[in-house]
Amino acid sequence: MGSNREVSGEFTHRAAAVVVATGGIGGNEELVRELWPAGLGTMPDSFVHGVPASVDGAGMLAAERAGAHWIHQQRMWHYTEGIRNWDPIWRGHGIRILPGPSSLWVDARGNRLPAPAYPGFDTTSTLRHLRTTGHDHSWFVLTRKIIEKEFALSGSEQNPDLTGKDIRQVLSRIKPGAPGPVQAFLDHGEDFLQAEGVPTLVAQMNALAGEDLIDAAALERTIRARDAELANPFSKDTQITALHGARKYLGDRLIRTASPHRLLDPKAGPLIAVRLHVLLRKTLGGLETDLGGRVQRADGGGALPGLYAAGEASGFGGGGVHGHNALEGTFLGGCLFTGRQAAVGVLADLR
Numbered sequence: 001m002g003s004n005r006e007v008s009g010e011f012t013h014r015a016a017a018v019v020v021a022t023g024g025i026g027g028n029e030e031l032v033r034e035l036w037p038a039g040l041g042t043m044p045d046s047f048v049h050g051v052p053a054s055v056d057g058a059g060m061l062a063a064e065r066a067g068a069h070w071i072h073q074q075r076m077w078h079y080t081e082g083i084r085n086w087d088p089i090w091r092g093h094g095i096r097i098l099p100g101p102s103s104l105w106v107d108a109r110g111n112r113l114p115a116p117a118y119p120g121f122d123t124t125s126t127l128r129h130l131r132t133t134g135h136d137h138s139w140f141v142l143t144r145k146i147i148e149k150e151f152a153l154s155g156s157e158q159n160p161d162l163t164g165k166d167i168r169q170v171l172s173r174i175k176p177g178a179p180g181p182v183q184a185f186l187d188h189g190e191d192f193l194q195a196e197g198v199p200t201l202v203a204q205m206n207a208l209a210g211e212d213l214i215d216a217a218a219l220e221r222t223i224r225a226r227d228a229e230l231a232n233p234f235s236k237d238t239q240i241t242a243l244h245g246a247r248k249y250l251g252d253r254l255i256r257t258a259s260p261h262r263l264l265d266p267k268a269g270p271l272i273a274v275r276l277h278v279l280l281r282k283t284l285g286g287l288e289t290d291l292g293g294r295v296q297r298a299d300g301g302g303a304l305p306g307l308y309a310a311g312e313a314s315g316f317g318g319g320g321v322h323g324h325n326a327l328e329g330t331f332l333g334g335c336l337f338t339g340r341q342a343a344v345g346v347l348a349d350l351r
């Protein structure tokens, strides 16, 4: 066992029932690196942390030392739209943008990402593609009009209207203007750049990257080609087609998708570039359990007496129940379900 697995904590079997509910491994950078999935290339050197350092896998590691079977260790889910928090709560704190569909997504050299790597489409395939580009970051290029309508930020502290259950504040999302937390990133976030034209924006992008990676004329051609497709009713640009599709649904039209417009339309400006980092977040594998949350032995000998697991530590139930391409936003449900099932298992065994 490598040193990065030596997180403190051992299980003794004095207690009748121990439920491991310590979350995943996303805050343990060394362990994530050791287990990084082969299909995703190499782990980036530069990234942001989407969970606190306490999510270090201590419970799973201790269970493994006690003989538990930790399956699908390579299954993990990391986001590609991470921004460095200007007001961090934990070390290297990154926030995930929950993006609407309109931003132009380009790699570190300014090349547009291929379909289906559009904002909010397919996280894992986008990550797979980005790991082939030779750089750790990518960019959203958008307009003020898009950021006002389409940027939402993940995390309870970024959504005071929802966490405060304030219906009036929630409804204010329909109003024009950027939501307060998004405006704060525009004002203070190191990854946010604004300019009136492409050459100035690209000069800022290259300065932030510390290298002249993007050619301003080439990026302007890419933007103009995208903008030209807006006038084509038979456009084969699948992102433009998706914009029109999203606008047909009232919910998206009201708060998630800006009316389609040219990125170079001065009325929609200024132009904005947002540098995106990989954001370490979720663990999809975990301690193998049965439907009563009983942790299974690595040697195939059945359940380990008195040891149960729930939540992300159990791969949301049994070890990777969501599969490789877990559906966005379904994690909490699995945590609640496996917590319930573990309680049922403990009660049945204590009777």
Ligand SMILES: Cc1cc2nc3c(=O)[nH]c(=O)nc-3n(C[C@H](O)[C@H](O)[C@H](O)COP(=O)(O)OP(=O)(O)OC[C@H]3O[C@@H](n4cnc5c(N)ncnc54)[C@H](O)[C@@H]3O)c2cc1C
Residues within 6 Å of the ligand: 009, 021, 022, 023, 024, 050, 051, 054, 055, 056, 058, 059, 154, 155, 156, 282, 310, 311, 312, 313, 328, 329, 330, 331, 332, 333, 335
């Ligand atoms: C910002 C953010 C937004 C998210 N948004 C969504 C979403 O919209 N939808 C969705 O489905 N999922 C979302 N998730 C994922 C979801 O929150 C997690 O998968 C879920 O919280 C995991 O629950 P858990 O109880 O297994 O672990 P956790 O919530 O990580 O809780 C583990 C607890 O164990 C404690 N702990 C760890 N080690 C030890 C130790 N050695 N001793 C004692 N205590 C320990 C930790 O302090 C923590 O309190 C989000 C996650 C984050 C970080």
